[in-house]
Amino acid sequence: MADNFTVTDALISASELNSLDNQYSGTVDATAVTTITGTAAAINTVYSSSGISGLGNEAVTITDSHTLAQLKTINNATSGTITLNDVTVALSGSSADVAAALAGSFASAYTGNVTLTDTPTDAQLALIDAATTGTITY
Numbered sequence: 001m002a003d004n005f006t007v008t009d010a011l012i013s014a015s016e017l018n019s020l021d022n023q024y025s026g027t028v029d030a031t032a033v034t035t036i037t038g039t040a041a042a043i044n045t046v047y048s049s050s051g052i053s054g055l056g057n058e059a060v061t062i063t064d065s066h067t068l069a070q071l072k073t074i075n076n077a078t079s080g081t082i083t084l085n086d087v088t089v090a091l092s093g094s095s096a097d098v099a100a101a102l103a104g105s106f107a108s109a110y111t112g113n114v115t116l117t118d119t120p121t122d123a124q125l126a127l128i129d130a131a132t133t134g135t136i137t138y
Contacts, residue, residue, distance in 0.1 A: 004026035004027050005020055005029070006028075006032075007029065010033060011033075014043045014045065015038055017033075017052055018042060024051070026051070028053070029053055030058075033058050034080075036055075036058055040064060040070040043062060043074055047077035055077065056078060056079065059078075059082070061083040062085050064086075065086045068092065068101055072101040079104075079105070080105070081105045081106065082105065082106050082107065083106070087111050088112050090134070091114050092115040093115075093116070094116070095119070095138070098114055098128055099127045102127065102132060106131075110131055111133050111134050113132075114137070116136065
């Protein structure tokens with residue numbers, strides 16, 4: 001296969017992007033992509049790849065339940081709106097990780113409960129409280 005590939009689709013699945021990344025030895029230019037859909041794991045693989053470029057402002061639709069680590073990675077990788085399959089997933093982790101996971105723009109309000117494993121700063125607690133209607137425990 002050729003070294004590089006340019007994606008022309010605006011909507012693409014994460015599995016398609018990962019397949020293209022595996023097919024081409026160079027860079028997969030995904031600048032035209034405005035929406036990525038797929039499982040949280042597949043989307044994380046896209047964002048973790050050094051072979052896919054041009055991403056960072058696309059919308060993301062997660063088609064399964066996410067973990068804290070996956071949501072944090074996705075949120076850190078895009079400024080686009082994130083649509084979750086399940087907004088009720090409970091999150092547990094450090095205040096910094098939970099705040100980073102919930103700092104983005106979501107299509108629907110997050111309602112999952114949150115368990116913090118450390119004492120949050122006032123800023124972290126304010127961000128987490130504003131991001132979920134679920135119970136926050138620490």
